[in-house]
Amino acid sequence: MRLLTTTLLSLVAFVVVLASGLSSAESFTTHIGSRIPPAEAGCFQSGDIRTDEGKLLKVFKCPA
Numbered sequence: 001m002r003l004l005t006t007t008l009l010s011l012v013a014f015v016v017v018l019a020s021g022l023s024s025a026e027s028f029t030t031h032i033g034s035r036i037p038p039a040e041a042g043c044f045q046s047g048d049i050r051t052d053e054g055k056l057l058k059v060f061k062c063p064a
Helices: 002-023
Strands: 028-033 044-050 056-063
Touching: none
Parallel strands: none
Antiparallel strands: 028 056, 044 056
């Protein structure tokens, strides 16, 4: 019985993860760095962060 319950819960979790990945209309990847991605990548800057050393890094979102 324990094996059946574990199997069913694992299967449900797998289906939920798959469904959430497929249901998102736009999926993005995040790129953090000092260089700007190429224009043809279609990225846009979504913010800035500072490192512990004080260096400013740009945060970009790019379509997957």
